[in-house]
Amino acid sequence: xxxxxxxxxxxxxxxxxxxxxxxxxxxxxxxxxxxxxxxxxxxxxxxxxxxxxxxxxxxxxxxxxxxxxxxxxxxxxxxxxxxxxxxxxxxxxxxxxxxxxxxxxxxxxxxxxxx
Numbered sequence: 549x550x551x552x553x554x555x556x557x558x559x560x561x562x563x564x565x566x567x568x569x570x571x572x573x574x575x576x577x578x579x580x581x582x583x584x585x586x587x588x589x590x591x592x593x594x595x596x597x598x599x600x601x602x603x604x605x606x607x608x609x610x611x612x613x614x615x616x617x618x619x620x621x622x623x624x625x626x627x628x629x630x631x632x633x634x635x636x637x638x639x640x641x642x643x644x645x646x647x648x649x650x651x652x653x654x655x656x657x658x659x660x661x662x663x
Contacts, residue, residue, distance in 0.1 A: 553621065555593030555629055564593070564631045571660040575641060577633040578657045587627035592617050599636040609634050612647060616654045624658065632657075 555561060568581030594613055596606040613632060617624075624630075632654075642650045 553589055553591055553618075555591045555631065560591075560629060561593050561595075561631060564629050568629070568631075569661075571657060572635075573653060573657050573660070575635050575638040575653055576657045577635065578661050579631040579633070580661055581629045583627050583629055590621070590624045590626055591629045593629070593631045595631060595633040597634070597636070600634055601639050605639045609639050609642070612642065612650055613654070616647075616651045619651070620654065620658065625662070 555564070564579045564581040568579045570577060570579045572578070592614075594610050596609050598606070600606055600609060613634065617632070638650075
């Protein structure tokens, strides 16, 4: 995922949390916020809490989520900031069900957000 498609500053995350909308599934929570002042490509921030696992597990989940998001970037509405939060148990479920299952979960939460 390219730098222009990432949220990195704390104030950007805070804006999405405070002013954005959210939806959730069993393993993922998605917050999104419309950017009026600087529309452009969608940006994603990831939050993987410590309850998900140790640093190795959290970084693996982040890499996998970035890869799934990058593949869906053309279908994601532009001009929005997103924060995708992994819930505990996601890493075990991905190990048991595979990468394609994770892609389906991301599609599920994106579909709920579009509705």
